[in-house]
Amino acid sequence: MARQSGRSRSSKPAPAGLDAARGYALYLEDITVSFDGFRALNALTLYVGVGELRCIIGPNGAGKTTMMDVITGKTRPDSGSAWFGQSIDLLQLTEPEIAQAGIGRKFQKPTVFEKHTVFDNLELAMTGNKKVWTSLFARILPTQIERIEEVLTRIGLLDQRLALAGTLSHGQKQWLEIGMLLMQDPQVLLVDEPVAGMTPQEIERTAELLISLAGRHSVVVVEHDMAFVRSIARKVTVLHEGSVLAEGSIDDVQKHPKVIEVYLGV
């Protein structure tokens, strides 16, 4: 920990500095994570391209959430390497540093600041210096208000901007959370089960939103809802027992014999 706090002062990875020279935003190589002898990830290797929209599917316990935990610094792997672009070693950074570097994560359960307004939620998510002293005297700039309103429009919550986030519907909270990630202008967005518990209309809107984000951001979506995956995915990765079982278009992986074997009924 002392090691981490010492470094935070010197290194300030900026999203703009992401070196994605080879066209990949994320490199996970030979990642292994064990919990009490159980291998949650087993030599997982995965590359995510810049601007790509990637869906990750797999049965429960396949390691999807653990993979996200490794990328965001919540879990340290036993072995392997995780790089953000060519130059940022994710295994050397703390969770806030990874967030600052440009990887945003949306949790499975919508987590927004319920006692704050929608506007405040986005303001707090804004990029910038997040040290205690700075935020004690921080003032919001007109350009920042514009930026917040732009995101509010994209996530369709402009009319609810002064409502407390706790009063939003489930779907609206999910969009607000995606909006909070957008405020950070991340290179990579990790989205965990975005449509769980949504109405069909909300699912459709979410699909549109995620598709509109790809290109500008790399989007990694973990999802169980196959209809939803089909509606958004260009490339699908199937995880099984902690490693990649198959990768390709949704039709390819659904025809894949091993996938049919472990994922019967898909």
Add this chain to the structure above:
Amino acid sequence: MVDAVTPPSTLDAAGFAAAIRADRGGKAFLTVLVVAIMVVPALNLLVPGGSALHLSSYTVTLLGKYMTYAMLAMAVDLVWGYCGILSLGHGAFFALGGYAIGMYLMRQIGTRGVYGDPVLPDFMVFLNWKELPWFWHGFESFPFAAAMVFLAPGVLALVFGFLAFRSRVSGVYLSIMTQALTYALMLAFFRNDMGFGGNNGFTDFKDILGFSLQAPSTRMVLFLGTALSLGGSYLLCRYIIASRAGRVIQAVRDAESRARFLGYRVESYKLWMFVLSALLAGLAGALYVPQIGIINPSEFSPASSIEIVIWVAIGGRGTLYGAVVGAFLVNYAKTYFTAALPSMWLYALGALFVLVTLFLPSGVVGLIGEWRRHAGRQPKGL
């Protein structure tokens, strides 16, 4: 509990003024405080002793004591109500501030002590000590003691908070650790060879900055100093809560991991709020001791720290002024009960706490807010 929807403004002078204007409970509290600052000295010093309107020095001191408790409660509310850190050890910071000023007051006694030693306080002479322990040096100077009032609780909170928050200790585990902290300090301060007067602590103070502590004018100055400190602490806390940093700490309280993933160093925010809260508690302790005239290790007892939390819960947490209301209500009740029905006090306190937790989750000020909203629905309205 949460103030009505605030417009998207961030803090400059105008933004802070707007935050104060929107804070109805706070305005009421500050108004009462200003009235007290003007009326109490007049009734105490100008109205002659025999008059029905005369306010005795005893009452002034009692009010001063309640105000120091109110500051302490506010300090607890800052970390509990806004950061979600339930500290059951804030009595320790209060007591450390009190001991720091107490050491100064002991040195001021000089040759007027029972044993007449010009340097050593009575209890050291009694213990046959020949010279002043090293940590008592400097306390003959008021500025030094005043600095220690903040340094002692501040450094303790910094070290304790650094270790606890860095290890991500939270919830009930943190509460238990704060209890252990204050309990350990209590045991230490009870020991005679610690050099803090053992179980008797410090008392028999004579004067402060050359003014007799018994004089009504000195008591009045202490009362006014306490009132101003209470008001100042309120404004400081209100500013912090209204700033972006304040919204971050409330965000941490409600969804800590989300705040972390947004890039906030959650530990730093918790640590600095905890330290600030300890500083306020220390100042409250330093204002308490000269008015009450005694400080002893019972201030460190785990039960007194729990009592502070009860004041905040009864007043209404997460409002700042609720803590003030709670501290006054409970301590007034305590003064009354311990005189009228001494054996009933603890039962009454326990019952009050249970009832408030069950029926008034946002405390007395929450109840007032509820009435207001009901009144607002009547056609007459707001």
